[in-house]
Amino acid sequence: MADRDLNQYRVEVSRSEDGISAGVRRFVVQLEERMTVLDALFQIQREHDETLSFRCACRVGMCGTCAMSINGVPGLACKTRPKELGKGVLRLAPLPHLPVIRDLVVSLDPFFKQWKEVLPAFRPADANAKTPAVIPASSEFAQAIPRKRDCITCGACFAACGVKATSGEYLGPAALNRAFLRILDPRDGAKKERVERINAERSGVWRCHTQFNCGAVCPKKINLTDTITRLKRGLLFPGRLMR
Amino acid sequence: MKPVLHWYLQRVTGALLLFLLIAHFWVEHFASEELLRGGLSYEAIRGRISQPLWQGIDIAFLIVALYHGLSGVRNIVLDYSFIGPLAARIVTAVLIVVGGVWAWWGIEAFRNL
Numbered sequence A: 001m002a003d004r005d006l007n008q009y010r011v012e013v014s015r016s017e018d019g020i021s022a023g024v025r026r027f028v029v030q031l032e033e034r035m036t037v038l039d040a041l042f043q044i045q046r047e048h049d050e051t052l053s054f055r056c057a058c059r060v061g062m063c064g065t066c067a068m069s070i071n072g073v074p075g076l077a078c079k080t081r082p083k084e085l086g087k088g089v090l091r092l093a094p095l096p097h098l099p100v101i102r103d104l105v106v107s108l109d110p111f112f113k114q115w116k117e118v119l120p121a122f123r124p125a126d127a128n129a130k131t132p133a134v135i136p137a138s139s140e141f142a143q144a145i146p147r148k149r150d151c152i153t154c155g156a157c158f159a160a161c162g163v164k165a166t167s168g169e170y171l172g173p174a175a176l177n178r179a180f181l182r183i184l185d186p187r188d189g190a191k192k193e194r195v196e197r198i199n200a201e202r203s204g205v206w207r208c209h210t211q212f213n214c215g216a217v218c219p220k221k222i223n224l225t226d227t228i229t230r231l232k233r234g235l236l237f238p239g240r241l242m243r
Numbered sequence B: 001m002k003p004v005l006h007w008y009l010q011r012v013t014g015a016l017l018l019f020l021l022i023a024h025f026w027v028e029h030f031a032s033e034e035l036l037r038g039g040l041s042y043e044a045i046r047g048r049i050s051q052p053l054w055q056g057i058d059i060a061f062l063i064v065a066l067y068h069g070l071s072g073v074r075n076i077v078l079d080y081s082f083i084g085p086l087a088a089r090i091v092t093a094v095l096i097v098v099g100g101v102w103a104w105w106g107i108e109a110f111r112n113l
């Protein structure tokens, strides 16, 4: 222990059970420089309070299950280092705009309900094709989208969106990004339906007010506002989705 | 009207407003000869806005500002889930009436110069 450089943090965790707030509990943890918020939570669970609830799976920023509000900003607990936040205090709370199950665990049902709205699965234009539909790496589609494909459905963008705070219907940035990828795919057979859904006035792209919160918190650095703006432009000038 | 047109007109009127607002403030408060001479009066303003060109510019300013502002209010209203489809339609109708009355009121002012 003595040869390790430890930093002390005060962690304030919003607790709740069955949707009823149980206030904020404070803990003190000792973390090494490279340790993450998730490490702090495990330390609390091990040493202070084994009833503390939070979610995680991959611990390397791949699965999206550990998203929570960290000092007021949605992010992944396993990718956020307290050291980089620069303060001795960590305020942890469940993701906003989603129903809380317990402590830091939220239900992502509203997020996935909107995700399903845009028909996220690939629907081939030619369902009876004998050969696989290939997207050449040099094609405009393949070149335009690499980063936009990286979504891990963590819900951080959904929680950061100011419009989601008031609108249950709004599809949200991640679902719209998914729709964008599908609509852009030259093999897609359900363009018309998807376009209808993203074009709906109360739930589609028109609810986005270009606040940029979504892209700012996305752990995969997807420029979601750019996606939504391209969709709007594509609806105004069909054929200009890529530019 | 299609939502895409609302969105497009909101942008177009926003860009026009930027130009018209600056022009308005400049002409009203900084570039008026009478004002510079310290003698800005109702007569001086009436003299300017009696000219068809200025009437055209001011009426365009009025319509552009009304569309931009009221469409913006509607956009905010549509962000709230508790406002159902019927309430949203009523709000839209009220805003159209408000816009129409305000536009008529402003244009009428020029006829009574």
Ligand code: SF4
Pocket (backbone or CB within 6 Å): A064, A150, A151, A152, A153, A154, A155, A156, A157, A158, A173, A174, A177, A214, A217, A218, A219, A220, A221, A222, A224
């Ligand atoms: S777009 Fe980014 S922030 Fe939103 S769900 Fe996907 S990975 Fe998370």
Ligand code: FES
Pocket (backbone or CB within 6 Å): A055, A056, A057, A058, A059, A060, A061, A062, A063, A064, A065, A066, A067, A076, A077, A078, A079
């Ligand atoms: S635990 Fe998988 S992304 Fe954090």
